[in-house]
Amino acid sequence: MTSIPSVRPAPAAFGDPVSAVDTPALLVELGAFERNIARMAAFAKEKGVRLRPHGKTHKCATIARAQIDAGAVGVCCQKVSEAEAFVAGGVEDVLVSNEIVMPSKLRRLAALTAKARIGVCVDHPRGLEALIAAAPEAARPIDVYIELDVGGGRCGIERIEDGLRLMDRIGAARNLALAGIQAYQGSAQHLRKPAERRAAIEEAVRRVVALREALTKHGAGQLIVTGAGTGTFYLEAASGVYDEIQPGSYIFMDRDYGDNEWAAEAWRFENSLFLLTTVMSRRASHAVVDAGHKSHGVDSGMPAVAGRADLLYDRPSDEHGEIFPATPQAVLPELGQQLRLIPGHCDPTVNLHDWLVGIRDGHVAALWPIEARGAFS
């Protein structure tokens, strides 16, 4: 019998028309995807900020390399196992924009320095001690970022004096280098109104400036301030305080980002990610499609039906979703018909899949393995 988990076969072959793709499957419209990559790279270059896209969105080394080829300095990710997948896939600069405290994970992180520049965040003296214990195994110094709570209220230090104490301890440790400040305002990304997002980032910038000034006065050298996501990156980039931006979702977008309002100064990217699904049951009142919780994340709400504002996806269950008319005139899709869903939330959706199916002119033009799928440890 099998003794290791299966590697799932790709849901399509090169050259297949979309109609032949085994559903549910994640499609990437390559034209929109490439324009998104290029636009963000051009934005960062124009603004003079470093671009370090978040790899938690795509978990795919092919995409990380494309982002770096377009000018990104490297990627960030949230987990040591993700960093391992990116380094194995040829990425030479990875920031784990998160706290890592388990000794076994920290030893694995230190081992990655043999092949890549590695950064990690700290926000607690006990976590820093665990990192210090593992650091002697590193082949070169690990970049340490002090995470600051800039308004999200989740991780990060709250008080400047805690940052100064962490700085002192980092400075005294072997194989650790204080690299900067992690300052991501996650809860600002989906505030719907541009003015709300602006206010949240103004507050974040205020907190960052206070910490940076204190660290500098305390003797820190050059510090990189890094953070920002797809909902606010244009604000951090314009702040004059952030040196590096970490947007992730801009390559794909999703229904939740689509629901943000985007003012003139904001930057809205194109939807390039679609969940292809097939109608597998049909009656007068509704159609049932073959995509439920196990193939897309509903943590940020329901997916939209691409190109069909007259249809609603609702009542998701593990393997099913139901399609209802949104208007009196709507014509429900027939049994066997394909629909494209715009996932409610791209990151957890991608994490459910093993493959991204790249589409150009209606045919399969790329098959990208999602190497860090399930890499949550």
Next chain:
Amino acid sequence: MTSIPSVRPAPAAFGDPVSAVDTPALLVELGAFERNIARMAAFAKEKGVRLRPHGKTHKCATIARAQIDAGAVGVCCQKVSEAEAFVAGGVEDVLVSNEIVMPSKLRRLAALTAKARIGVCVDHPRGLEALIAAAPEAARPIDVYIELDVGGGRCGIERIEDGLRLMDRIGAARNLALAGIQAYQGSAQHLRKPAERRAAIEEAVRRVVALREALTKHGAGQLIVTGAGTGTFYLEAASGVYDEIQPGSYIFMDRDYGDNEWAAEAWRFENSLFLLTTVMSRRASHAVVDAGHKSHGVDSGMPAVAGRADLLYDRPSDEHGEIFPATPQAVLPELGQQLRLIPGHCDPTVNLHDWLVGIRDGHVAALWPIEARGAFS
């Protein structure tokens, strides 16, 4: 660079204490798990109904074989790719308790008959025609179950005359055999009060009897009525109408099933599935653990913290969850401390993992690959 998706390494080694398990990870307490398997098997034997546990819950061939060893006739699942994983893992009787309409999937389903008895559901003449087109490739007849909507309002026929037409067409087709009626009342499983569940299953039974009588009068031979889940199986088994029950979650249970009320006649199973997580950030107000959307499903609500009614898990994000005090006396866990979460919903949680870590006496005693993880096609 890599060209296929990674197989994730197991999060532990045999004999490890739980404290050494890499988190987040899914633990199975083997004592409770084995008692759950044995109890349901004994129940089915006593009641004289066939037990066909649902494999969509565990997606693990090792568990399917354990269920069959305890007396189950086989398993059911929802997808062809799941059936492929179970057949590859040695299961010789698999019912896909769902409609399959894509021609390529139906050819794969037919191919499985070379190694196993295979069943599938139909609820639409066009879907049946697609099955008929693929059936000549089968090595032996495929069991066809007419799915009846017994109150869930999702899939299944609504009118008896539609069932008679499907029966006629199945009877005339090569390599198809009308095996019975699929009658699963999914929306009844989490009705909180036993009386509500009882009323829902009484209605389901009423509908099943009407269809079965009509099919029999129309000339059908022996028909197997199959359905039921962990919230209601004792009702279907007592009905005298259901021949086979399909509970899945009973092996693991979850917070959502735990929130059901269980009357004297009901059967409540033990929690055996736990998501092990580690505190990776900590402040006075809350602790942050390393388990978010990517390692457990929140579609049925938040997980509970096992053994700690004084703690609440909330504010899940992709890789984080926050732990808050539920009482004024609660003491938050310290940085680095492990907690066990009872997932909100076991099925989509298991689907996020590659391994189940079996625990006995606080140590790793089994490592089971989840072969059908991600098998949603």
